[in-house]
Amino acid sequence: MEIKALKALAHPVRRQIMVALRSGAKTSGELADLFDASWPTVSRHLATLKEADLITAERKATSILYRANTSVLEDAASAVLALIGADDGDDLNNDMKEAAE
Amino acid sequence: MEIKALKALAHPVRRQIMVALRSGAKTSGELADLFDASWPTVSRHLATLKEADLITAERKATSILYRANTSVLEDAASAVLALIGADDGDDLNNDMKEAAE
DNA sequence: AAATTAATTAGCAGAATTGCTAATTAGCAG
DNA sequence: CTGCTAATTAGCAATTCTGCTAATTAATTT
Numbered sequence: 001m002e003i004k005a006l007k008a009l010a011h012p013v014r015r016q017i018m019v020a021l022r023s024g025a026k027t028s029g030e031l032a033d034l035f036d037a038s039w040p041t042v043s044r045h046l047a048t049l050k051e052a053d054l055i056t057a058e059r060k061a062t063s064i065l066y067r068a069n070t071s072v073l074e075d076a077a078s079a080v081l082a083l084i085g086a087d088d089g090d091d092l093n094n095d096m097k098e099a100a101e
Numbered sequence: 102m103e104i105k106a107l108k109a110l111a112h113p114v115r116r117q118i119m120v121a122l123r124s125g126a127k128t129s130g131e132l133a134d135l136f137d138a139s140w141p142t143v144s145r146h147l148a149t150l151k152e153a154d155l156i157t158a159e160r161k162a163t164s165i166l167y168r169a170n171t172s173v174l175e176d177a178a179s180a181v182l183a184l185i186g187a188d189d190g191d192d193l194n195n196d197m198k199e200a201a202e
Numbered sequence: 203a204a205a206t207t208a209a210t211t212a213g214c215a216g217a218a219t220t221g222c223t224a225a226t227t228a229g230c231a232g
Numbered sequence: 233c234t235g236c237t238a239a240t241t242a243g244c245a246a247t248t249c250t251g252c253t254a255a256t257t258a259a260t261t262t
Contacts, residue, residue, distance in 0.1 A: 112249090112250090138250095138251070138252095139251070139252060139253080141251080141252075141253080141254095142250075142251050142252070145250080145251080146250095149249095160258085160259085162259065162260070163258075163259050163260060164259095
């Protein structure tokens with residue numbers, strides 16, 4: 001669930017892509033222009049973000065429009081907050097093997 | 102900054118360590134017992150978390166007590182929240198949004 | 203000082219991540 | 233169909249991550 005999201009957000013470029021998408025949907029090319037990395041590299045980061053469901057892709061003619069999926073972003077933030085103990089409304093993965101007290 | 106924290110939280114075992122520390126400080130050995138991984142492996146995860154400042158270590162005689170650093174955890178959650186713009190859910194006002202307008 | 207307990211560091215192999223260039227798919231225009 | 237633009241996928245090398253066992257440090261105890 002949010003496992004993939006947090007892992008995806010661990011990379012600075014991918015976070016910056018999310019920042020770039022705050023102002024609205026953008027094409028792969030527009031996003032690639034924002035970074036020093038090559039287009040294929042950005043494309044792969046987009047694939048990782050999409051795999052984590054942090055963004056959605058919509059084909060518009062020859063272009064592909066990407067937009068941020070804010071609900072998954074909120075879930076990820078909740079997951080981090082849940083590590084503190086103050087639950088934001090979502091339950092965290094509590095599948096650690098029981099032992100101790 | 103929060104770069105290290107998010108990266109550190111990307112690993113499931115490290116998140117579970119943080120969960121385990123919600124209920125209070127624990128020694129390295131107590132934490133190692135909670136997981137299938139070997140003690141050295143858990144110890145290395147602890148080092149990663151400490152490097153990210155997500156936990157603190159305090160020597161108590163022969164043991165070392167680890168506790169969660171909630172403020173850094175909060176910062177990490179804020180960093181994720183800050184990735185959300187006024188795209189869709191516009192009720193949350195994040196703090197690093199540019200104000201001059 | 204030697205032994206014991208608690209924990210880390212060292213070293214290594216296997217897996218995953220990153221980022222590049224080159225090749226390929228997808229859609230549209232002529 | 234051919235060519236053109238947008239974007240992804242395929243490979244490949246370099247780097248980082250993970251997790252193990254063995255060795256080492258640290259503090260206590262006898």
